[in-house]
Amino acid sequence: MAEKKTRKEPAAKKDTKKPVSKATPAPAATSPDKELGKGARIGVYICHCGTNIAGSVDILAVQEYAKTLPNVAHVDNYQYMCSTPGQKKIEEGIKEHKLTGIVVAACSPRLHEPTFRTATKTGGLNPFRFEMANIREQGSWVHMHDREGATAKAKDAIRIAVAKAALLQDLVPKSVPVTKAALVVGAGVAGMQAALDLANAGIKTYLVEKSPTIGGRMSQLDKTFPTLDCSQCILTPKMVDVGRNPNIELMTYSEIEEVEGYIGNFDVTIRKKARGVLTPAEAEARGIVGGGCNGCGDCDTVCPVIKPNPFEMGMKPRKAIYIYHPQVVPLIYTVDFDSCVKCGLCVEACGEKKAIDLEMKDEFVKVKVGTAILALGYDIFPIEKKDEWGYQKFENVVTSLEFERLICASGPTGGHLVRPSDGKTPKKVAFLLCAGSRDNTGVGKPYCSRFCCMYSLKHAHQIIEKIPGCQPYIFYMDIRSFGKMYEEFYYRIQDEGAKFIRGRVSNILEDPETKNLYVMADDTLLDRPMKLEVDMVVLAAAVQPSADTDRTRKLFGVSCSLDGWLLEAHPKLNPCGTTTAGVFLAGVCQGPKDIPDTVASAEGAASAASIPIHMGEVELEPYFAQCIEEKCAGCGMCVNLCPYQALSLVEKEGRKVMQVTEAKCKGCGTCGGFCPGGAIWMQHFATPQIVAQIDAFLLGGEQ
Amino acid sequence: MADQEWKPKILGIICNWCSYAGADLAGSARTQYPPDIRIIRVMCTGRIDPLFILKAFVDGADGVLVSGCHFGDCHYLEGNYKAAKRMFILKSLLRNIGLEDKRLRMTFVSASEGAKWAVVVKDVVDTVTSLGPSPLKEIGR
Numbered sequence: 145m146a147e148k149k150t151r152k153e154p155a156a157k158k159d160t161k162k163p164v165s166k167a168t169p170a171p172a173a174t175s176p177d178k179e180l181g182k183g184a185r186i187g188v189y190i191c192h193c194g195t196n197i198a199g200s201v202d203i204l205a206v207q208e209y210a211k212t213l214p215n216v217a218h219v220d221n222y223q224y225m226c227s228t229p230g231q232k233k234i235e236e237g238i239k240e241h242k243l244t245g246i247v248v249a250a251c252s253p254r255l256h257e258p259t260f261r262t263a264t265k266t267g268g269l270n271p272f273r274f275e276m277a278n279i280r281e282q283g284s285w286v287h288m289h290d291r292e293g294a295t296a297k298a299k300d301a302i303r304i305a306v307a308k309a310a311l312l313q314d315l316v317p318k319s320v321p322v323t324k325a326a327l328v329v330g331a332g333v334a335g336m337q338a339a340l341d342l343a344n345a346g347i348k349t350y351l352v353e354k355s356p357t358i359g360g361r362m363s364q365l366d367k368t369f370p371t372l373d374c375s376q377c378i379l380t381p382k383m384v385d386v387g388r389n390p391n392i393e394l395m396t397y398s399e400i401e402e403v404e405g406y407i408g409n410f411d412v413t414i415r416k417k418a419r420g421v422l423t424p425a426e427a428e429a430r431g432i433v434g435g436g437c438n439g440c441g442d443c444d445t446v447c448p449v450i451k452p453n454p455f456e457m458g459m460k461p462r463k464a465i466y467i468y469h470p471q472v473v474p475l476i477y478t479v480d481f482d483s484c485v486k487c488g489l490c491v492e493a494c495g496e497k498k499a500i501d502l503e504m505k506d507e508f509v510k511v512k513v514g515t516a517i518l519a520l521g522y523d524i525f526p527i528e529k530k531d532e533w534g535y536q537k538f539e540n541v542v543t544s545l546e547f548e549r550l551i552c553a554s555g556p557t558g559g560h561l562v563r564p565s566d567g568k569t570p571k572k573v574a575f576l577l578c579a580g581s582r583d584n585t586g587v588g589k590p591y592c593s594r595f596c597c598m599y600s601l602k603h604a605h606q607i608i609e610k611i612p613g614c615q616p617y618i619f620y621m622d623i624r625s626f627g628k629m630y631e632e633f634y635y636r637i638q639d640e641g642a643k644f645i646r647g648r649v650s651n652i653l654e655d656p657e658t659k660n661l662y663v664m665a666d667d668t669l670l671d672r673p674m675k676l677e678v679d680m681v682v683l684a685a686a687v688q689p690s691a692d693t694d695r696t697r698k699l700f701g702v703s704c705s706l707d708g709w710l711l712e713a714h715p716k717l718n719p720c721g722t723t724t725a726g727v728f729l730a731g732v733c734q735g736p737k738d739i740p741d742t743v744a745s746a747e748g749a750a751s752a753a754s755i756p757i758h759m760g761e762v763e764l765e766p767y768f769a770q771c772i773e774e775k776c777a778g779c780g781m782c783v784n785l786c787p788y789q790a791l792s793l794v795e796k797e798g799r800k801v802m803q804v805t806e807a808k809c810k811g812c813g814t815c816g817g818f819c820p821g822g823a824i825w826m827q828h829f830a831t832p833q834i835v836a837q838i839d840a841f842l843l844g845g846e847q
Numbered sequence: 848m849a850d851q852e853w854k855p856k857i858l859g860i861i862c863n864w865c866s867y868a869g870a871d872l873a874g875s876a877r878t879q880y881p882p883d884i885r886i887i888r889v890m891c892t893g894r895i896d897p898l899f900i901l902k903a904f905v906d907g908a909d910g911v912l913v914s915g916c917h918f919g920d921c922h923y924l925e926g927n928y929k930a931a932k933r934m935f936i937l938k939s940l941l942r943n944i945g946l947e948d949k950r951l952r953m954t955f956v957s958a959s960e961g962a963k964w965a966v967v968v969k970d971v972v973d974t975v976t977s978l979g980p981s982p983l984k985e986i987g988r
């Protein structure tokens with residue numbers, strides 16, 4: 145063992161008699177490549193990143209230190225290694241100094257590894273002969289005021305990287321063909337737009353929607369800010385397009401059950417929930433000619449079971465056999481088996497069409513796709529949790545989404561805004577912004593829900609327009625009108641006479657007689673408490689990821705942010721990508737977005753998802769497991785460990801050995817971390833490489 | 848107790864998808880934490896052979912931090928469960944050979960938990976500092 149200068153400390157216990165140091169339990173996997181590491185000549189390049197690194201790390205000291213490291217043949221530094229001249233240095237260095245491996249000490253490999261791999265390749269080396277030392281994100285930036293500490297850490301990081309670089313091998317990425325089909329999950333405006341773009345680019349697209357119709361939240365809205373177009377009017381043409389597009393295979397009332405595979409080759413199992421009603425095509429498949437649901441609604445008329453319609457936020461009834469609204473796509477009824485009493489009246493009413501099958505069971509469909517887009521949208525935060533505002537306690541406190549239905553001509557009241565308590569037209573309406581958003585009490589959400597300011601302005605306009613003499617009061621913290629023509633819209637609503645009160649509402653009380661509401665707030669501009677009597681309160685409730693988001697994202701291996709929204713690959717440079725290659729995000733599921741931003745992100749996701757499909761081939765990182773056959777005891781323990789069933793036991797020369805199916809291996813290394821015989825070689829993360837890193841850190845430093 | 852001068856040698860083996868990304872996020876946010884840790888990146892904590900950790904202790908590490916994705920969030924589905932199981936066994940092994948098992952720590956830091964990463968590192972550094980140099984260093988020579 146190397147010489148070490150440690151302070152004398154009494155050993156904690158005396159029972160460690162074994163000469164631990166002699167029996168160094170280094171895992172003994174050896175390379176299939178016996179020459180590994182021989183004659184290594186490593187070039188080390190240290191980046192200043194302007195002052196990002198140089199401000200907290202002594203670059204010259206690090207450079208002098210790097211020169212003393214074993215196997216280092218050349219050391220250089222540069223202002224910006226990722227710039228063209230920086231990359232040139234690598235390319236020329238490889239030739240001039242006959243380098244066999246490259247180390248760049250700079251930012252995170254998660255940022256620039258591809259850049260420097262390319263430079264390494266351009267210089268004539270295999271791109272996998274590159275290793276990065278992260279001295280910025282995990283160095284200078286987190287030890288900004290500790291120059292000594294950051295410099296020492298940078299030296300160690302380079303030593304560790306050089307040790308690995310000396311043992312790196314040539315690797316070849318595996319090219320796999322990409323299935324020419326895509327999957328879109330969620331058919332709100334985001335999913336519809338993404339599916340249309342993919343389909344119009346000539347790609348077969350499966351669009352999976354959990355509810356009985358496509359359209360999402362946008363179809364529940366009345367008007368849309370700031371142009372005030374009717375939401376349904378601009379959405380239905382898209383819905384119809386989706387329904388008609390020959391490249392789109394629409395699966396409503398369906399959910400993702402299982403996902404296997406990787407970019408280019410995802411095998412997706414979809415659960416088609418039992419709908420109880422056959423489409424004309426399904427009917428024909430069963431030999432019912434000219435039958436199937438045509439949306440006539442005869443069943444609906446006779447069904448005796450009455451339930452609240454969730455599309456109308458429960459404010460309108462539906463039957464046990466139902467459609468959400470007249471414009472649904474596809475126009476097929478659905479049986480709610482939770483409330484159906486199986487009386488059979490609907491079957492009778494349907495008659496010859498024979499569209500209803502009350503014994504229908506869930507079906508599972510398997511599809512193969514090259515890429516996938518998640519467009520799971522959002523739900524409304526359960527605002528009753530903010531007890532002080534009395535939602536669900538006081539009848540005349542509603543949410544903004546309920547308001548959308550109440551003001552909508554096709555809604556439960558035919559577009560006449562009325563108080564739920566007595567059906568009277570309100571004269572004074574208070575809007576509470578940031579209801580549950582920007583809330584650090586732990587009850588609500590810390591983030592801004594981004595569209596509530598704007599839709600509340602829209603709501604104020606709508607009541608001024610529709611109900612002469614009705615006064616809207618907007619209680620706000622700030623008005624966030626950041627989009628194109630949004631600020632102008634804000635001025636317009638001010639001019640129209642909406643009253644704005646800057647202050648958060650502390651609580652709301654109800655007059656038990658009149659059911660009027662008292663809104664208590666602090667007017668922070670006039671610096672005085674206020675109490676306002678109104679007829680109705682509208683809570684601009686926060687939004688949160690939709691109910692099934694967590695389960696669905698895990699099927700695709702997509703992470704989420706602290707607040708539950710799906711995590712993009714990079715917040716600025718790759719907002720539609722995820723860390724799972726081939727899986728992309730569209731719309732609100734990535735974070736709150738209004739319709740213009742949602743559509744833009746959907747088009748971005750569709751474009752990104754179409755690239756691998758149009759390329760026809762993708763390269764997978766070659767971090768596969770390999771079996772070192774002479775060491776494999778054929779115990780088969782690894783076979784069960786692999787989450788992807790990539791390993792199997794095969795007969796070879798009269799004995800059993802493990803075999804890797806490279807196409808299935810994703811390179812996690814779980815098998816390699818386990819194999820008791822050290823018989824599994826993890827490419828690029830091989831045992832000798834990792835052990836060399838450990839040794840370099842602990843044994844190879846300035847002692 | 849260790850004197851003022853002594854700084855622990857702590858090895859962090861962390862997964863690419865969550866903890867490494869979380870550590871990068873701490874960097875972009877300029878969240879400051881003590882520099883007494885050196886990182887080795889692996890694709891998943893499932894890759895971590897318990898022998899790597901024993902090797903580190905034999906080499907004289909005062910502490911080892913293993914950090915990965917939260918349960919259910921592993922990029923490879925369940926590597927972190929398997930790693931956690933191994934760390935559990937390893938901890939009892941460490942106790943058996945007379946090494947404080949607090950010198951080995953497994954944590955779960957997601958890609959969006961930059962602030963948590965800083966807290967974790969500080970805590971590990973504090974814990975190991977208060978334990979003092981690893982007794983194995985004595986025997987090691």
Ligand SMILES: Cc1cc2nc3c(=O)[nH]c(=O)nc-3n(C[C@H](O)[C@H](O)[C@H](O)COP(=O)(O)OP(=O)(O)OC[C@H]3O[C@@H](n4cnc5c(N)ncnc54)[C@H](O)[C@@H]3O)c2cc1C
Pocket residue numbers: 329330331332333334335352353354355358359360361362365367368369370398399400519520521522523544545548595599602690691692693696730731732733737738739740742
């Ligand atoms: C009250 C209110 C008023 C608004 N007014 C405006 C406005 O005037 N102008 C404007 O620009 N924006 C407005 N918005 C914002 C607008 O609603 C959103 O920008 C838009 O609906 C986002 O579309 P999306 O497709 O991302 O999500 P959604 O519309 O939520 O669609 C998601 C779809 O995915 C489905 N789904 C979810 N999970 C799964 C799953 N696991 N499997 C399968 N399917 C799933 C859902 O059923 C749904 O159909 C308003 C929002 C609210 C709450």
Ligand code: SF4
Pocket residue numbers: 577578579581582591592593594595596597598622623624684
């Ligand atoms: S959009 Fe406006 S009301 Fe909604 S959370 Fe953001 S600031 Fe608050």
Ligand code: SF4
Pocket residue numbers: 768769785786787788789790791804808809810811812813814815816
């Ligand atoms: S590295 Fe091993 S456990 Fe992981 S996917 Fe490949 S074969 Fe399976």
Ligand code: FES
Pocket residue numbers: 862863864865866890891892893914915916921922923924925926927
């Ligand atoms: S990828 Fe992070 S623990 Fe498996």
